[in-house]
Amino acid sequence: MSIRDFNWxxxxxxxxxxxxxxxxxxxxxxxxxELKKRIKxxxxxxxxxxxxxxxSKRRNEIDKKYDYRYSVLITVFAxxxxxxxxxxKDLEGLSENKLxxxxxxxx
Amino acid sequence: MSIRDFNWxxxxxxxxxxxxxxxxxxxxxxxxxELKKRIKxxxxxxxxxxxxxxxSKRRNEIDKKYDYRYSVLITVFAxxxxxxxxxxKDLEGLSENKLxxxxxxxx
Numbered sequence: 001m002s003i004r005d006f007n008w009x010x011x012x013x014x015x016x017x018x019x020x021x022x023x024x025x026x027x028x029x030x031x032x033x034e035l036k037k038r039i040k041x042x043x044x045x046x047x048x049x050x051x052x053x054x055x056s057k058r059r060n061e062i063d064k065k066y067d068y069r070y071s072v073l074i075t076v077f078a079x080x081x082x083x084x085x086x087x088x089k090d091l092e093g094l095s096e097n098k099l100x101x102x103x104x105x106x107x
Numbered sequence: 108m109s110i111r112d113f114n115w116x117x118x119x120x121x122x123x124x125x126x127x128x129x130x131x132x133x134x135x136x137x138x139x140x141e142l143k144k145r146i147k148x149x150x151x152x153x154x155x156x157x158x159x160x161x162x163s164k165r166r167n168e169i170d171k172k173y174d175y176r177y178s179v180l181i182t183v184f185a186x187x188x189x190x191x192x193x194x195x196k197d198l199e200g201l202s203e204n205k206l207x208x209x210x211x212x213x214x
Contacts (some may be wrong), residue, residue: 028152035155039146045135048142052162059159 003074003101015093016073023085024066031058074098078105110181110208122200123180130192131173138165181205185212 006015033095038051067076081102091099115123145158174183187193188209196204 025152032150032152035146035158039143043139045132045139048139048162049137050168051142052159052186053200055155055159055162059156090195 001097003105004071006070006074006095006098006101008070008073009095012094012098013070015091016070016077019077019080019086019090020066020068020073022082022090025060026037026085027062031055031062033063074101077102081106108205110212113177113181113202113205113208115180116176116202119201119205120177122198123184124175126184126187126193126197127175127180128174129197130187131169133192134169138162138169140197181208182212184209188213 034054035051038047038054065076065079067073077086077091078101081088081091088099088103091102094102140159141161145154145161148154154170172183172186174180184193184198185208188195188198195206198209201209
């Protein structure tokens with residue numbers, strides 16, 4: 001069975017949604033903190049556009065990364081695990097084959 | 108003579124550059140202040156992308172507006188006068204035909 005074809009039980013969908021939202025919030029908070037740090041130093045007016053460049057880059061990454069379709073969720077979670085926005089315990093309760101696939105892809 | 112073909116003396120070029128830079132700095136400071144205000148309220152994480160939208164819009168406007176070619180400078184100054192980023196006294200020392208053209212276009 002391809003990782004795109006896993007069946008997700010109602011309980012797993014709940015766990016997945018919670019984990020997904022948690023990672024999103026964590027990454028957005030990181031962006032927000034970086035923004036606050038950068039604005040503190042922005043009285044050099046040229047830095048305003050570097051803040052804009054930073055936001056453009058991060059928005060592009062976020063839009064690509066946070067794709068909540070079950071057909072791609074395994075690879076999304078693997079990425080979030082690799083990048084540290086999720087921990088293995090956030091995914092506890094998913095079936096063994098899903099967890100194995102996520103861990104394998106995040107290596 | 109078309110407003111695109113005015114001759115600019117060295118003294119006028121100096122006045123023009125100073126006025127142009129002053130308006131640019133004033134508008135960028137306004138953007139910076141708005142940015143600081145918005146980032147203060149950005150703990151609602153959804154607001155981060157509205158900050159990005161705001162900067163995209165302003166950057167686009169600034170890029171279009173601040174065009175320091177002598178062939179378009181009369182219309183640039185007229186816009187800056189209309190929008191309040193320049194005052195008539197900032198342009199004192201330019202020739203009468205230039206001032207008349209700028210005032211006419213800024214009405």
